[in-house]
Amino acid sequence: MRVGVSVAVLLATLVLTVTAEEEISLDEGVLVLTKGNFKKATEDNEFILVEFYAPWCGHCKALAPEYVKAAAKLTELESAIKLGKVDATEETELAEEHGVRGYPTLKFFRSGKAVDYNGGRQAEEIVNWLLKKTGPPAKAIASVDEAKALIDEKPVVIIGFFKDQESDGAKQFLAAAAATDDHPFGITSEDAVFKEYEVEGEGIILFKDFDEGKNKYEGELTEEDITKFVSANSLPLVVDFNHETASKIFGGEIKSHLLIFLSKEAGHYDAHLEACINAAKSFKGQVLFVTINTDEDDHARILEFFGMKKEEVPGLRIIKLEEDMAKYKPDTYDLSESGLTTFVQKFLDGKLKQHLLSQDLPEDWDKEPVKVLVASNFDEVAFSKDKNVLVEFYAPWCGHCKQLAPIYDQLGEKFKDDDSIVIGKMDATVNELEHTKIQSFPTIKLYKKDTNEVIDYSGARTLEALSDFIEGKIAKEKDEEEEDEEGDVPAKDEL
16 A cells, blocks of 8 residues: 555656646746757747847847847737747756757757747747748739738838739749748739739839839849849848848848948937938949948947047948958048939949058057057068067957957066077957958967968967977977988988
8 A cells, every 4th residue: 555655656756746846837928948848839839939049148138128029029910820939047957958059049940840049039020930931932913902001011112013923933932021021021912903003914013111112123024033123122222220120231242332421319310311312313223322320329339330420420431241341431421412422333343442440650659568460561561571479359348358458468578588499469440451351359370470370379268388389489490490401311312
């Protein structure tokens, strides 16, 4: 009897444990997921978007209210799609299982199978992405009223007009719709809708509530060209930079941007916006015109990044978004329509030279054991044929750089009397080099004498490790020179 009771108690305990583990609570409409209930959540819900977050993460805190709004919108739409979240600092095993390497990481689960989320971080963008991934790429439109209702629903809507929805053109349109998450698409074969919007044959129209109101597609019906058309026309001719537009600006197809720095308080928008809009018309799809309100405190770092002072506002820069961002500055800040047009056209014609930031060279730049380098004296010092030069590229605000500073000063002191070695440093936030792009701080490189070979340092940031790196590389260089000299002897004998 006692054994039976014990078994019963054990079974009851197990049942209670499993039930507790599988219970899923809600936090403002978002499912709170743990290792114990994660499998159940992803299996019971056909579609679920899961955020892996850290409570201390600033990006996670910024996403949180948008995530809650997105959950509320999906509930309002009576959608079966759910949103969930995992505290990855608590559920470390779960985070590791799903390859979480940074915060926030979002994964979309369809019938338990995960794909990476690559949509925007605003509530509307999250919902649009999810609806696109879980439904048809384009909504079927059966009447003029349905077309008007869809057009009124969002700032940008794209409708395809195809009598035969199995045609090659229609398939290319649907492929473009499936690949575009930011905007809703519709498709129709109804004569009344064709007549309402004056479409003959196959056609595509992008409707928008800004600028010219709509754009008719006139290119070849290919997925790539249709996607480019949507990207080029779905943003205003001149986009104002803010938290909501940032991802659309920098994540879009157009990689060349004219940045127009203006002060609303000083009346610059009223004075120059019309000229900007008129100039932008000639470069649609090639260069995106972006205004930046310099009165915003958050935008001060942008001015700093471009080496601009408040006195330079209103001002201009062109940036080309590639692996390394190239920047271009006009000779004068002419914000007239003709001035803007001339500046952008010179850029497109390849007639502008990259603008590289540089500080003025301090008179006492070589006074201390660690030499101060700026863009103007860098090549002369670093590429000296008779010196090995170690350079630290740093940022004044970088915590790791601040930790390294006293060690680096000791390194300079150690080699100050060696005429063949130079220890230097350069503030890479205000000095740029055409041949070297710095991606992280601190970055340390050794520029070898004679050959000017550049060797990246990836060791420990200690005096001993840095010293060994310098002495080791130089010793190896000397050994190789001696080997070469010895190797010449038999060759001469053979001759």
